[in-house]
Amino acid sequence: MDDIRSMGFLEQAFKKTSDVQRMPTALVISEDKSFLNSVRVNLGKNGFIAIITSNPNEALVLSEDNKLDVIICDYELSQIDGISLFEKIQENKGEDQTPPTLITTDKMAGPLLARCVTAGAAGLQAKSEPIEMIIERVISLLEDTTLRNELEMSVTKRSTEGGTDMLTRIASRKHFSRRFSAESVASYRDRNAISLMMLAVDRYDVLEERHGTQAMESMLANAAKIIEGELRSRDCVGRYSEHTFSIVLPETTLDAAKAVGDRLRRLLNSTEFGSLDDPIQITLSVGISSRPTGVRASPSELITQSLRSCAAAAELGGNKVVADKKLSGQPIALVVGEKGQLQLGIGASLEMSNIEVRYAVTREDAKTILENLPTKLIVLIHTGDDITSLDFLKWARDKYPKAKRIYANPTPSPAQLQVAINKAGIQYYLAENWQQEELGEFIEELIYA
Numbered sequence: 001m002d003d004i005r006s007m008g009f010l011e012q013a014f015k016k017t018s019d020v021q022r023m024p025t026a027l028v029i030s031e032d033k034s035f036l037n038s039v040r041v042n043l044g045k046n047g048f049i050a051i052i053t054s055n056p057n058e059a060l061v062l063s064e065d066n067k068l069d070v071i072i073c074d075y076e077l078s079q080i081d082g083i084s085l086f087e088k089i090q091e092n093k094g095e096d097q098t099p100p101t102l103i104t105t106d107k108m109a110g111p112l113l114a115r116c117v118t119a120g121a122a123g124l125q126a127k128s129e130p131i132e133m134i135i136e137r138v139i140s141l142l143e144d145t146t147l148r149n150e151l152e153m154s155v156t157k158r159s160t161e162g163g164t165d166m167l168t169r170i171a172s173r174k175h176f177s178r179r180f181s182a183e184s185v186a187s188y189r190d191r192n193a194i195s196l197m198m199l200a201v202d203r204y205d206v207l208e209e210r211h212g213t214q215a216m217e218s219m220l221a222n223a224a225k226i227i228e229g230e231l232r233s234r235d236c237v238g239r240y241s242e243h244t245f246s247i248v249l250p251e252t253t254l255d256a257a258k259a260v261g262d263r264l265r266r267l268l269n270s271t272e273f274g275s276l277d278d279p280i281q282i283t284l285s286v287g288i289s290s291r292p293t294g295v296r297a298s299p300s301e302l303i304t305q306s307l308r309s310c311a312a313a314a315e316l317g318g319n320k321v322v323a324d325k326k327l328s329g330q331p332i333a334l335v336v337g338e339k340g341q342l343q344l345g346i347g348a349s350l351e352m353s354n355i356e357v358r359y360a361v362t363r364e365d366a367k368t369i370l371e372n373l374p375t376k377l378i379v380l381i382h383t384g385d386d387i388t389s390l391d392f393l394k395w396a397r398d399k400y401p402k403a404k405r406i407y408a409n410p411t412p413s414p415a416q417l418q419v420a421i422n423k424a425g426i427q428y429y430l431a432e433n434w435q436q437e438e439l440g441e442f443i444e445e446l447i448y449a
Contacts, residue, residue, distance in 0.1 A: 024142055024151075025049045025066060029059045029085065030074035030104070035127055039072060042135050047151055056085050063089045068099045070141050074127075075105040075112065083115050095120065100141040104134070123190065133182055140234075152233040165239040167217055168224035173246075176238025177299075180248045183236070184299045187250055187291070195257035195290040196302045197247040198310040199227070199264065202283045202318035204243040211280055216243075219273040219280050226271065227264060244310070246303075254290035258323040261286040265321055283319035285310050290323070332356045335381045336366045336392065342408060346381055346430070363392040370400065381406040381430070390416065393424035406430055 026043055030036040031054045043050040051066060053059050056079050063071070071089070075082035082103050090098045100122035105112060116124045122141050125134055142148040163175025171179065180196065187194035201207070201220075208216045220243065227237050227245060240246035249257050265284045274280035287310025289302045309322040316322070333350045335343050338361055347357040360366035393405055407420040408430035420426045 022144075022147060023047055023049050024069035024144070024147055025051065026070045026072060026138065027059065027062055027066065027068050028052045028072045029056070029077070029082070030054060030072075031077055032074060032127075035074070035104070038131050039134070042131050043138070046135050046139065047154065048138075056080050059085065060088060060092060063098075064092060069144065069147075070099050070138055071101040072138060073101055073103055075103050083112075083119050083121065086121055087119050090120065100143065102138060102141060126189075129185075130182075133186065137186070149233055168221050168239050170224045170228060170245075171236055171238035173238060173240055176236060176240070176246055176248070179236045179238075180246075180303075181299050183248050183250045184291075184302070191293045192251045193253045193290060193292050194302075195249040195252040195254060195288060196306045197249065197257060197261050198240060198287045198306045199245045199247070199261070200285045200287075200310050200314065201243040202285055202314065207280065207282070211274060211278055215274055215278060215280060219282065222273055223268055223271075223282070226268060230260075230264060230267065246306075252290070253292070254288065254323055257288050257290055258321055261288055261321045261323065265319065269319065285313035285318045286321040287311070287313055288321065288323035332358060333381060334358045334360060334366060334369060336360045336363070337408075342410070346408060366392065367395075370396075381408055390419045390424055393420065393426065397425045404428075 024047070026048050028036060028039050028043070028050055030039070030052075033054070036052055036054065040050045040052050051062055051068075053062060056077060059073075071086070073082040073086055077085065080088075082105075086098075086101050086103065089101075098120075102123050102125050103112075103116050103121050104125045104127050106127055113124050123137065125137055127134075136152075139148060139151045142151070163172050163178075164170065165172045184194060186192075201223075204216070211219075220239075224237065224239070224245065227247070231237060231247065234251075235247060235249050237245055237247045247260075249260065252260070265286050269281075269283050272279045272281065287306045287308065289305035289309060291302060313320040313322040333347075333355050335346055335350075335357060336359075337343055343359065347359070350357050358369055360369050390407075393407065396403065396405060405424060405426045406428045407424070407426045409416065412420075412429075417429065420429065
């Protein structure tokens with residue numbers, strides 16, 4: 001009997017031990033002691049076992065002797081740069097056995113990113129960013145899906161503490177704004193799409209008058225739980241205003257976000273809130289904005305666009321999702337000048353680079369288009385052939401300083417070029433013998449500059 005009891009006890013003990021979450025192991029290589037210690041401490045707080053070293057040779061031995069889930073390697077090493085060290089580790093362990101490796105650096109640069117991609121590193125990370133963002137990036141690299149999800153949920157839970165809306169228990173507007181800004185920076189750096197969604201309860205004032213403030217607040221709290229339960233661990237939902245929820249969807253295209261928004265709209269519409277004696281039925285107006293891969297659009301622009309779409313959904317009677325592609329942050333090029341072979345050829349080249357093209361014949365038309373564009377203008381191409389028409393480019397330089405300006409004229413005079421370069425501040429001059437492929441590549445460089 002005692003043996004049976006002992007066996008039962010051991011089985012329970014083994015079960016409890018096996019239920020404990022496995023701790024992933026990270027190898028951290030850096031000669032920057034402050035950074036090394038900060039990463040070590042924060043990895044420990046987030047459930048990692050951290051093995052640290054500042055010696056590249058020791059790093060090679062440690063990578064051989066330990067089962068690693070991820071490597072964090074500083075690029076700035078004295079004996080060898082971090083990418084070369086990663087290639088040595090890969091050569092020793094084999095490409096399939098080398099864990100995902102994040103290269104950290106003091107200075108982000110295009111050639112460095114290209115080297116990372118060529119070497120097969122998982123990514124390039126700026127050390128200047130908050131350590132919490134670096135740790136979140138490390139967690140996202142874990143190949144064990146279950147472990148990654150558990151750690152991501154833990155991070156999300158901790159990040160909302162202290163920034164929680166008291167009624168709904170989701171992120172407050174202030175905390176959501178910080179989270180959205182961080183995700184926006186990360187998505188642009190990694191060239192991933194990102195989407196923002198606003199969900200407003202239709203005719204909230206009428207419902208509040210009918211059911212009372214307490215019942216509507218209870219409805220909002222329950223609706224927040226339902227929304228949060230339908231999202232991925234990395235998504236973040238916040239309370240943007242009294243009866244409007246906001247959701248950031250990293251690595252999500254406009255079409256995918258629209259599908260999520262429609263699913264949430266239908267789910268909440270079919271849910272009966274309130275009590276049996278006083279049921280509450282709600283509908284939602286959903287507005288979505290999205291920034292495609294590599295497009296420059298600030299968080300404030302995406303918020304403005306999604307709120308505008310949300311208002312449009314409400315104006316259409318509510319219970320709708322509006323995700324206008326014109327509000328998606330897609331780069332827009334405005335080609336100014338008489339339509340002809342030159343203008344149409346430029347437009348074709350731009351469309352090859354997934355850039356929306358607008359045309360204007362006169363300067364007045366161009367100004368009207370600029371004032372009504374739903375997203376930031378990326379490229380402004382002027383094809384006028386007289387020197388006075390360059391006044392428009394000079395005006396655009398002052399009015400839209402962030403827009404890239406290109407001057408296209410097959411036979412310019414020296415005076416025209418002087419005005420275009422010195423006074424209009426053009427970024428590029430398009431000569432007569434330009435090639436479509438070259439223009440497309442250059443436009444992409446302008447966008448990422």
